[in-house]
Amino acid sequence: MEGTAAPQTMNPPAPIAGLPPTVYRIGAFVISLILVALVIFISGASPATVIGRMVGGAFGTADQIGRVIATLSPLLLCAAGLVYTFNAGLYNLGVEGQITFGAIAATWTLRLLYPEGATASLLPPPAAIALAILVGGVGGIAWGLLAGALHVYGRISEIFAGLGLNFAATGIAIYLIFGPWKRPGVASLSGTQPFDESLWLGTFGRTEATPVALALGLMALIITIGVMRNTYFGLRLRAVGRNLRAAYVLGVPARRQLLSAFLICGLFAGVAGALQVVGVFHRLIPNISSNLGFLGLLVVMLVNFDPLWILPVAFFFSALNIGSLQLPLSLGLESSLSGVIQGLLVLFALLGRGLAQKYGRKPEG
Amino acid sequence: MKTNHYKRLAALLLIGALASACATPPPSAAPAQPAAPAADQTFTVGMVIVGPMNDKGWNEAHVEGTKYVMEKMPNVKFEYVDKVNPADRPNVKGSQVADDLIAKGAKVVIFNSDDFKDDALETAKKHPNIVVIHASGDYAWKEGKNYKDQPNLGNLMSKMEPGWMIAGCASALGSENGKIGTVGPLINEETRRYASAAYLGAKYCWENYKKRDPKELQFKITWIGFWFNIPGVTLDPTKVADDFYNGGFDVVMSAIDTPEVAVQGKKAAEAGKKVKYHHYDYKGGCDLAPDICLGVHYYNWGPGYLKIIQEAMAGTYKGTWTWAEADWKDLNNPDTSAFGYIKGKALGAENEKLLDEFIKGLGDGSIDLWKGPLNFQDGTVFLKDGERATDQQIWYLPQLLEGMEGPSR
Known part of the structure; x- marks a missing residue:
């Protein structure tokens, strides 16, 4: 009976005795770094120079540090959200769509309050921005719950439901940019008309980093750490993630737990999407998520779903993301090399995780 | 209990969001004072390029x-x-690239x-001592519709409309059945006036040299949505080009x-x-x-850039809108x-003479x-009999022209 009532999710295979799981993960990471160095070497540059320039490119100027922070904020939100779904045993690949739909919802709110050319509205700009972020969160929730419902009630793998909804969200964004929300006389993928500067989120000095986005990102992370470590909700979520059927039999409302995980992740991702609109691009663009959702997945997998380590890892990936602009800029390297570097890191992170699960020694307790 | 968590969460978020309300937008920049470096030093110029540098098209022409x-x-x-576009570099904006170029010494x-018009303006405001050139665009055009008073921001664009007329003429001369297809990028003022110029040519x-009935001429444009795939x-330009070639169009023009x-x-x-094709850009x-x-009608950006950079080096550059002839x-x-214009082999000696004429x-x-007389695609009057279009009317062409197939906006 449980089988029909509760949906299936994946359970990690029981670890067998071996080295501590961390060793596999760190080992895989080290191998990926060696391979990265090798790829750089083959493409005709010195790995040390490349790394030096990338570090310089991430922290060399106030603008660059600002950009690292501007990338970190939505990344923290997404990663924090994904902690819930991962701990519930869900691979929420739909996080990208949740960001996108949040961004669409936020853009919609601002367009409604401030139609093109309008300088005054019912709500003053600060309140309008706050409302847009909130509505963005609601949009993310809607998209998250849709994936959740497809998974829980439709018995569709959350991976495929999520990916499908990613395409749908991008499709809606493109439709809006090309159709009802297009710039006057222009049909281009470069996005909607930028909002008036009064509707831009304030920044640290003249950088791109906004205190509000950073505060929201850090807050999401702190809340998540608290929830996962100290609450019954977090415990039940982990129970569902470890063994859905057992949790169900023991009286944990599995469906509700799963949907809650989707809801929270959708909320955080939607807020991240709204921040991309009001804080970074100041308009809706087709790729508004900037792949930060996927980057968030990587971060959370790298930290093995433990929110405590999200901040440093997310910071590292934000710096990598920003610093990689130096590859074409100062080294004349093929710009897609940064994609190769990131891809290698992802691949080996997954490999490390797989090996850790298969051969890693089970930790005490 | 769970509800409490959500409530607390929502409340916290709300507080955070409202706190954001206090933040202020970035200050706008001071007036421009272009820098004047010593002549013997290396003078660095940064270029933010939308597509691949070696695209045999628009971008490579700039690099040339x-x-x-x-x-x-x-x-x-x-x-x-x-x-530098959201598909190839997801988390990168043109203005950020400019910041980094400037940090590396670009003057x-x-x-x-x-598509960089917003980035160019943002960069010019943020770095009043740097000369910012937006190739295409009209922010520096005092008589234009979108003038922005930003002294260190200038526009440079080749006046390619006659080039497009030549391209259109060559295509008509090269076509046997009068079916000319165009693979267009996105729809904006620039692409509308280019496509229209090609159609006019x-x-x-078709009428004057080939002595053919204008009704036999089918001029169709399909927009793919961006400058490249x-x-x-x-839309995939490979497929769009194939559709033209397979659909009986014996000449296809590239506008992307x-x-x-060319490849298809x-x-x-x-x-x-x-089938024959007409190239563009490069x-x-x-x-x-x-x-x-x-x-192929191609851009020759060299002389325009040379002049601007010489002036920038001398510290005399003032943001101007240049529609270079x-x-x-x-x-x-x-x-x-x-x-410039280079005639292709497929044109033939006879047609070469006509094209030269x-x-x-x-x-x-x-x-x-x-x-005039010229009508817009929807039948409304663009130019009355004998009326000549002004620069503004051409630059801001609101629609395609009567007789053309394909969406105007």
Whole structure:
């Protein structure tokens, strides 16, 4: 009976005795770094120079540090959200769509309050921005719950439901940019008309980093750490993630737990999407998520779903993301090399995780 | 209990969001004071490029322009970042790339796509001492609709409309059945006026040189949505070109940055189809499939960039809007002409003569195609009989022209 009532999710295979799981993960990471160095070497540059320039490119100027922070904020939100779904045993690949739909919802709110050319509205700009972020969160929730419902009630793998909804969200964004929300006389993928500067989120000095986005990102992370470590909700979520059927039999409302995980992740991702609109691009663009959702997945997998380590890892990936602009800029390297570097890191992170699960020694307790 | 968590969460978020309300937008910049460095130092110019540098099209033409500048001014060094668009570099904005270029010492930053207009303005405001050039665009045009008073921001664009007329004429001369297809990028003022100019050229030559009935001429444009293919986002230009070639269009014109029209035309010709193509943007465009190439109208950015960079170095540059003209006495002169035209093999000797006549007429003003009576696509009047379009009317062309197939906006 449980089988029909509760949906299936994946359970990690029981670890067998071996080295501590961390060793596999760190080992895989080290191998990926060696391979990265090798790829750089083959493409005709010195790995040390490349790394030096990338570090310089991430922290060399106030603008660059600002950009690292501007990338970190939505990344923290997404990663924090994904902690819930991962701990519930869900691979929420739909996080990208949740960001996108949040961004669409936020853009919609601002367009409604401030139609093109309008300088005054019912709500003053600060309140309008706050409302847009909130509505963005609601949009993310809607998209998250849709994936959740497809998974829980439709018995569709959350991976495929999520990916499908990613395409749908991008499709809606493109439709809006090309159709009802297009710039006057222009049909281009470069996005909607930028909002008036009064509707831009304030920044640290003249950088791109906004205190509000950073505060929201850090807050999401702190809340998540608290929830996962100290609450019954977090415990039940982990129970569902470890063994859905057992949790169900023991009286944990599995469906509700799963949907809650989707809801929270959708909320955080939607807020991240709204921040991309009001804080970074100041308009809706087709790729508004900037792949930060996927980057968030990587971060959370790298930290093995433990929110405590999200901040440093997310910071590292934000710096990598920003610093990689130096590859074409100062080294004349093929710009897609940064994609190769990131891809290698992802691949080996997954490999490390797989090996850790298969051969890693089970930790005490 | 769970509800409490959500409530607390929502409350916290709400507080955070409301706190955001207190933040202020970034301050706007002080007036411009372009820098004047010593002449013997290396002078760095940054270029933000929308697509791949080696695209055999728009972007490569800009890179060619920079090479020209470096030949003439050995102390000038260019720094490039290409593929600056949300598909290739998801988390990167043009203005950010400019910040980094400036941090690396660039004194002039060139944005090479219409899509960078917001980035160019943002950069100019943020760095009032840097000369910011937006290739295409109209923010520096005092008589234009979108003028922004930003002294360190300038626009440079070749006046390519006559080039498009020549392209249209060559296509009409090269077509047997009068079915001319165009693979267009996105719809905006620039692309509308270009497509319309091509149509005017095609129509003129079809009627006056080929002595064919204008009703036989079918001029169709399909917009892919961006300057080049973004898989899953734009229409695939390969497919669009194939559709034209397979749909009985014997001439296909490229209006996008990349060479799909040439590549697919070559394949179609090899499969036995009697098709020809017309290239755009890049001088070497006919080399892609020489036997079926009718011609290419290409940008010559070198002289325009040279002038701006010389002025920037001397500290005398003032943001101006430049719509650089061709040198009609010597269209392919690399030092004087803002665009050039190279005839392709597929045009044929007979048509070459006719095309030369057309070019001569455009140059001496005896052929003026921006002249009424002309109607818009929806049938409303664009120019009354004898009326000549102003620069503004051409630049801000709101619709395609009557007789053209394809969406106007």
